[in-house]
Amino acid sequence: MTELIKIATLFLAGILMTACASNPAENESVRAELLERVESRWEALVARDWNRAYAYTSPAYRSVFSPELYRQKFSYQVEWELTSVEFLNYDRRAAVASVAVRVMSRSVKQTSVASAALGSVPSNLVEQWILRDGQWWYSANL
Numbered sequence: 001m002t003e004l005i006k007i008a009t010l011f012l013a014g015i016l017m018t019a020c021a022s023n024p025a026e027n028e029s030v031r032a033e034l035l036e037r038v039e040s041r042w043e044a045l046v047a048r049d050w051n052r053a054y055a056y057t058s059p060a061y062r063s064v065f066s067p068e069l070y071r072q073k074f075s076y077q078v079e080w081e082l083t084s085v086e087f088l089n090y091d092r093r094a095a096v097a098s099v100a101v102r103v104m105s106r107s108v109k110q111t112s113v114a115s116a117a118l119g120s121v122p123s124n125l126v127e128q129w130i131l132r133d134g135q136w137w138y139s140a141n142l
Helices: 003-021 022-046 049-053 059-064 067-071 113-118
Strands: 080-091 097-108 121-134 134-139
Touching: 022 049, 022 080, 022 097, 022 121, 022 134, 049 067, 059 134
Parallel strands: none
Antiparallel strands: 080 097, 097 121, 121 134
8 A cells, every 4th residue: 555655646746747847838929929039020121131040040050150151141123011920839858849921922123014013922831939047039940
């Protein structure tokens, strides 16, 4: 009987530790910080402030790619409008989160009647963000 009580006690302690580890208030704080960083990065992209957008990339990315190389990824032929950001998933052990970003894209230079008629086009992007040393960083696709 004593062995059964020990097992039950360990089981309940495990459940209690799991409940404490997934503190809803902490999760909401993590989400809010992440979404704020995502929106701030996209505000920089919409404003074509490539240096400010570059600052949101992970330290590992910045150790390999210069701001000049980062800027070359973008075109001045497209304008964006951020329409929404949605938290999708967070893997606490890996410290990685997925976020859905919805933007409207519009060609600046209308090259055909079709592109002029098309106007703005919605895009749904899924971004990966990593949490390092208490800060969220955009994990750029290479």
